[in-house]
Amino acid sequence: MMNDRLRAVSGQIIAVGAALLMGAVIILMVGESPARVFMTLLRGAFGDQEKIAGTLLQTTPILICGVAACIGLRGGMFNVGIEGQLFLGGFAAAWVGFAMPLPAGIHTLAALALAVVAGAAWVAIPAYFRARYNTNEVVSTILSNYVAVLLTSYFTIFLFKRPGGWSETPPILPTSYLPEIFTFSRLNWGLVIGLVLAVGAALVFRYTKWGYGVTMVGSAPKFAEYGGVNVKRQGFMVLLLSGAVGGLAGGVETLGVHHRFMEGFAPGFGFDGLIAALLANGSPVATIFTALFFGALRNGSLLLEVDTSASREIITVIQALIILSVSAQVLVRKRGDSQAGERRWKF
């Protein structure tokens, strides 16, 4: 048991190493020194306490989105629409934040609650069709991302634009802020929410009947059906829950960091979360570490654009290479079975 887990972890680490090597080659091609780029990334991510706080700040939305993705992956669902749920959740929270004066504390909770509802509502239609008619959820959730981003831009610019401002809503009222943890950084309680969610999700999967059913449906749907699990209903619930957490990520980002909703406010966090969850092989606790890794890459990349000629998108390249090399690991698993055999990603 332990040996298996050790082997799985070391496999992921080797895969990450291989991806970093390939990333180095690409950095060379782009005309930079890989050593300089990696050192700058490291310095930008962990250079001093403000940098570390910044890394944790970037980690927060990736972690929450990662937990959202884990919930889906455990139940055999690819929720690729976390990005869209994040945007709608972010907008919904901002709307409660600036349009609905409430006492402090309650205001924050109300805004987060609406973010959760918005995220779940946005995934509800794809989830329904996935559960009822087996409509491919990958494609429907990806397409709904584009609609969500455009829709929130429309709300922001045509309905709630701050007079004389950029493409952004009015600022939210201070009563709705997520409080900050330290004085020197905008790092806020969102990180704690993320950690609690990750551990909570892990406990639910490990110790509750429902969580066991989800994992069973994700790994062996036929078996689960014979075992008396209502597979369709559960698939719907899994996607809905995943979307709710995705919406929450947007709410946390709005209430904790930006204090308003702006066009394109958190690009890529949804996808980063999905990648973090894939790298963690669907385990919420492992996602804490992969999200931290990607948060560090993101925060380090800010310095990258200042200190080197490389673009910060180079970290996107590295992330993609990591997932590709992790997915290629099947190479070391088993060989020699029938070519016609089913391909499967193990969770």
Place this chain on the structure above:
Amino acid sequence: MEILDRLVNVALIAATLRTTAPILLVALGGSFTTKAGIFNIGLEGQMLVGAFFAVLGSIWTGSALAGVACGVAAALVFALVFAVLVVSFKANEVVVGLALNILAGGMTISLMKAIFGTRGSIVGHGIVGLPKVQLPGARNLLGSWAPLISGFTPLVYVAFIAVPLLVLCYNRTRLGLYIRVVGEKPEAAEALGISITRVRYTASLLCGLLAGLAGAHLSLGYITMFTENMSSGRGFMAVAILIFSNGDPLKVLAGCLLFGFADAFSLRLQTFGYPSYLVLTVPYVVALIALFALSYRARPRVIAETLESMRKLLSVDKNAEPGGKNPQ
């Protein structure tokens, strides 16, 4: 009704054909992988690198044709990586496809910054666009309807000619037959000695070829520029079409015309002063509605028919295959 007249006219239909072309090319590419039993979510990325390298090639060589070749070559590399991971290593198609899409997005922006020192878009720099083909005699033949067949860039014609070619390929050629059998009944293909690996590689590369052309059309067709993520979901719309058409070229054409129309229509609505953000959602919403509306039907599977025709084809040059004589 007057508004409708101003909205729907020859120009709109011509625009529809234009906007249909790139999505048709990439969807036809995906038709090969779909028929071969591979769910290829990586179309978007193949198209995007195709668009970027087409611009790069066009600048370097000063020739649009060489640009198209560069775009296709880049898309083929992506398709090859996809095939190696998915076919040989049996990695999850969705994971690999998504990763390649993300890679394409990050790589094109990084390269743009490294080569041109800018982000956002590449305009000018001597990009040579594709010429427009004026068919001689179109005006005499069709009068004011001539823009429906003449004045498009070459890849538009390639896209529409590819539809009947693919129909022929699937129904009349050995390769097409092999692709279908591998997709529909891999066990049977294996039993009959068809190399599933080779067929799936071929399908993936053919897909890359067409996706590269689609990308080249995006960046060298009507606008000669490259913008960050300029494929903007067309690859995913193509995947949606492939799901409900099951990769059949004629149904793919019908789906693509629908999206081409939605695209052209939304562009036109914008000129009428409707909020651009809402108008731009139209193609995606249409894609989603079509996906939901059509997916409740079970996908038809013509295994028996395929096996029958394959047995005929094989018995031409080989003695009758004993393995195929046991229809369940």
